[in-house]
Amino acid sequence: MKTIHPLTPLNKTALDEFAACFKPVKKNYSRGEVIMRLDDDNKSVGILISGTAHLTTTTFDGTKTIIDYFEQGNIFGKRFSPCTRTDPYTVTAKTKCTVWLVDYEKVITPCEKRCQKHIRLIDSMILTMAQRAQLHVEVLGKRSIRGKLMSYFYQVSKARNSRTFVLPLSLSDLADYISADRSAMMREIKKLNDEKIIVSHANKITILKMIEI
16 A cells, blocks of 8 residues: 555545545534534544644643644544643634544444455554654654754655645744744744745745755
């Protein structure tokens, strides 16, 4: 089976297989609306059909962190996310969204035919979410803002198979995702441009030079 980068959403074929196996319920959400709270009472798995959404948490001191973000074809749910009991995790619509929802027990229970498509989908979902979490940890593990930025840019570049790409996050959201002060991050982006390591126009990035991070 062809290896898919964890930041690459499911394609149409996989989405069709998901619908055929799980018979999800379709729901629409407005920008800013809570799609799902990842708490002990939540038993659903969601797959984003259109729009973008963020998985966020707010700590006791009011600090917001973007744990993950979802585009068309991405899957989310409590069982697939690195939640804790101390800080609440919420999936919120960043734009107008359409979401398929299915009960988690239905996802992990083989269908009557025990079809290989179902098994492959489950394996892919679990592996992809684990890898996405690992990629975020790698970004946060860099000591400098430059290291965090370039680590993330390399990840997106690889997922898009191009050194030129549009970030799936706004610059404000990117600061929350890499856990950096926005002003300090913007200064570092300017330095990366001045040093001709990248060229950026808003959230469109071109990597000109690969550097050690």
